[in-house]
Amino acid sequence: MFLIDIHGKVIHKRVKLKIYLAIEKKPMDKIHGIIVHQTGGSTAKSAFSSYSSGRSGAHFLIDKDGTIYQTASLKKQTWHVGKLKPRCLS
Secondary structure, eight states, rough: EEEEOOTTTOOTTEEEOOGGGOOSSSSSSSOOHHHOOOSSSSSHHHHHHHHHHHOOOSSEOOTSOOOOOESSSSTTOOOOOOOOOGGOOO
16 A cells, blocks of 8 residues: 655655656646556656656656556656557547
């Protein structure tokens, strides 16, 4: 079991916090869905590098070794589908 604190951060020994404020957008009032996708990069480091730009990102990233990183508050929106949305299964 895990907990979510008042700031939207997961508290669990398997989840490492690596928050990128740049990818957090406006407050998220309700959840519309869960999006799972594979990044185009070959490493978590390349994904983190792109998160620094602030254009897009995801709340969580699972590395190839199984490490789970939380990269944004669950209380904030992130943009990680954008123009691809019409091609997504919903």
